[in-house]
Amino acid sequence: MKNKEVVAKAVFDVVKDDLTIEQVEQLLENPKSAAHGDVAFPTFSLAKIYHKAPQQIANDLAEKIDNTSFEKVEVVGPYLNFFMDKKKVSHEVLSTVIKQGEHYGDFNLGNNSNVPIDMSSPNIAKPISMGHLRSTVIGNSIAFILQKVGYNSIKINHLGDWGTQFGKLIVAYKKWGTEEEVRNNPISELLRLYVEFHEKAEEDPSLEEDGRAAFRQLENNDPEAINLWQWFRSESLNEFNKIYDMLGITFDSYKGEAFYEDKMDEIVELLEEKHLLKEDQGAEIVDLSAYDLNPALIKKRDGGTLYITRDMAAALYRKRTYDFAKSLYVVGNEQSYHFKQLKATLKEMGYDWSDDMIHIPFGLITKDGKKLSTRKGQIVLLEEVLNDAIQSAQDQIAEKNPSLENKEQVAKQVGVGAVIFHDLKTDRLNTFDFTLDEVVRFEGETGPYVQYTYARAMSILRKANFTPDKEKNYALDDEGSWEIVKFVQDYPEMILEAADKYEPSVVAKHAIKLAQAFNKYYGNTRILAEDEQQEARLALVYVVTVLLKEDLRLLGLQAPARM
Numbered sequence: 225m226k227n228k229e230v231v232a233k234a235v236f237d238v239v240k241d242d243l244t245i246e247q248v249e250q251l252l253e254n255p256k257s258a259a260h261g262d263v264a265f266p267t268f269s270l271a272k273i274y275h276k277a278p279q280q281i282a283n284d285l286a287e288k289i290d291n292t293s294f295e296k297v298e299v300v301g302p303y304l305n306f307f308m309d310k311k312k313v314s315h316e317v318l319s320t321v322i323k324q325g326e327h328y329g330d331f332n333l334g335n336n337s338n339v340p341i342d343m344s345s346p347n348i349a350k351p352i353s354m355g356h357l358r359s360t361v362i363g364n365s366i367a368f369i370l371q372k373v374g375y376n377s378i379k380i381n382h383l384g385d386w387g388t389q390f391g392k393l394i395v396a397y398k399k400w401g402t403e404e405e406v407r408n409n410p411i412s413e414l415l416r417l418y419v420e421f422h423e424k425a426e427e428d429p430s431l432e433e434d435g436r437a438a439f440r441q442l443e444n445n446d447p448e449a450i451n452l453w454q455w456f457r458s459e460s461l462n463e464f465n466k467i468y469d470m471l472g473i474t475f476d477s478y479k480g481e482a483f484y485e486d487k488m489d490e491i492v493e494l495l496e497e498k499h500l501l502k503e504d505q506g507a508e509i510v511d512l513s514a515y516d517l518n519p520a521l522i523k524k525r526d527g528g529t530l531y532i533t534r535d536m537a538a539a540l541y542r543k544r545t546y547d548f549a550k551s552l553y554v555v556g557n558e559q560s561y562h563f564k565q566l567k568a569t570l571k572e573m574g575y576d577w578s579d580d581m582i583h584i585p586f587g588l589i590t591k592d593g594k595k596l597s598t599r600k601g602q603i604v605l606l607e608e609v610l611n612d613a614i615q616s617a618q619d620q621i622a623e624k625n626p627s628l629e630n631k632e633q634v635a636k637q638v639g640v641g642a643v644i645f646h647d648l649k650t651d652r653l654n655t656f657d658f659t660l661d662e663v664v665r666f667e668g669e670t671g672p673y674v675q676y677t678y679a680r681a682m683s684i685l686r687k688a689n690f691t692p693d694k695e696k697n698y699a700l701d702d703e704g705s706w707e708i709v710k711f712v713q714d715y716p717e718m719i720l721e722a723a724d725k726y727e728p729s730v731v732a733k734h735a736i737k738l739a740q741a742f743n744k745y746y747g748n749t750r751i752l753a754e755d756e757q758q759e760a761r762l763a764l765v766y767v768v769t770v771l772l773k774e775d776l777r778l779l780g781l782q783a784p785a786r787m
């Protein structure tokens with residue numbers, strides 16, 4: 225039972241006639257300082273009922289309360305301060321984690337129902353941006369967190385592999401590109417061609433029409449156009465996969481926008497059947513004024529379909545394929561309006577399941593205070609960022625632990641982990657600046673710090689040659705361990721919060737706090753001292769390793785046992 229529940233029950237037993245147990249629970253507070261106990265009950269609200277001063281009421285209650293579950297119950301002015309029985313609670317908590325291992329904090333909220341997660345989704349022929357990195361790592365972590373609470377996460381990379389830009393690219397390639405250059409340096413060469421197209425088109429607007437014509441050829445399955453497109457796509461995907469491999473992230477599906485090309489007619493037909501399509505200057509739109517939104521543009525004047533039309537087809541496909549409980553879209557907050565329109569249009573069509581589509585927005589990453597944009601060519605190449613981070617981790621390991629075996633592998637886990645953790649540790653809607661030095665530090669609120677704490681705890685267990693015994697009664701009653709025990713106690717609730725808010729930062733923050741509490745404990749306590757609580761202390765260290773490792777896993781980081 226949670227501490228608050230234990231206290232609520234004890235208080236309720238003596239105020240039964242005047243308050244319900246829920247009312248008592250609502251009144252309970254978490255004291256700010258440990259000197260005021262673990263849970264406090266303020267008596268103010270009873271003053272009106274008992275016609276007595278709150279201080280007096282606190283004294284009266286203290287005398288009547290059954291204090292067997294507590295170390296002590298203290299009266300401080302109008303408050304009753306409850307100090308939990310540390311031995312009892314620590315025993316319960318430690319034995320639960322030792323029994324459940326990494327399944328501690330698992331739930332079955334979802335009954336294994338499907339949750340497709342639209343994530344990463346970079347655009348072919350362009351470098352994967354910091355924004356796509358955010359989508360990738362946030363989506364990946366949400367997939368793990370939802371899995372932990374009982375959903376079946378399905379990670380979908382909705383590649384941006386369709387649209388007029390591919391017509392432009394085909395034109396640019398035929399005019400100014402060579403096969404060799406694209407083979408040698410796919411993304412940067414394709415990007416160069418794309419940028420060149422836009423520069424030239426400023427002087428010669430007829431290029432735009434050529435681009436549209438080339439895209440129409442693509443839509444009409446012209447073999448040459450299709451071949452080029454397929455080639456650009458697979459070269460790009462190879463490059464993306466290098467980054468996904470470095471991040472250790474996989475997908476269940478790479479069905480991107482092109483996959484829905486032949487599924488959009490149905491959408492248009494359905495809209496027509498439901499009399500939702502309106503003509504507007506030759507284009508086809510759906511009126512969304514009932515939702516206070518601008519109309520959704522479904523078909524352009526030239527008959528070409530749009531991003532939103534493909535997203536409608538994708539939503540319907542996912543509903544039919546997965547019968548999802550929820551369908552998530554981890555996409556930057558600059559697309560919030562698009563997702564509002566998408567949901568509204570589907571709702572107009574009578575699809576109530578559109579309520580289960582959830583846009584999970586996130587803020588921008590800036591570098592040195594500036595916004596990053598691909599158009600102007602100021603791109604931060606992700607691969608470079610990751611390689612720099614790995615190099616920095618390597619340097620620090622060489623300094624701290626030069627004799628470490630598999631140094632290279634650990635440096636990778638730490639460097640890449642640092643970038644991921646940095647991205648996940650702040651509320652996802654926050655905008656943040658990216659500075660490599662800050663990301664890869666072994667101290668402070670970083671991934672390496674959490675990993676390092678885990679490795680340190682593991683080394684204590686190795687030194688003591690400790691394995692926990694499920695049958696043993698481990699119990700601790702010192703203040704240092706109590707702080708950690710409380711973090712462990714809060715763990716399941718933390719998981720629920722992270723899942724409910726789709727917020728990996730909740731997990732990251734818990735990991736940092738737990739690591740800090742553990743390091744404080746480690747600094748103040750002789751864990752290996754040979755006294756009667758040695759084994760219990762080691763059990764606590766073991767429990768810390770279980771939770772830190774699970775936190776790291778949920779965030780998508782590795783937990784090296786030595787570093």
Ligand code: ARG
Pocket residue numbers: 342345346347382383384535538553555
């Ligand atoms: N490719 C798009 C972009 O880079 C993101 C796609 C997001 N997913 C979606 N279903 N619309 O902006």
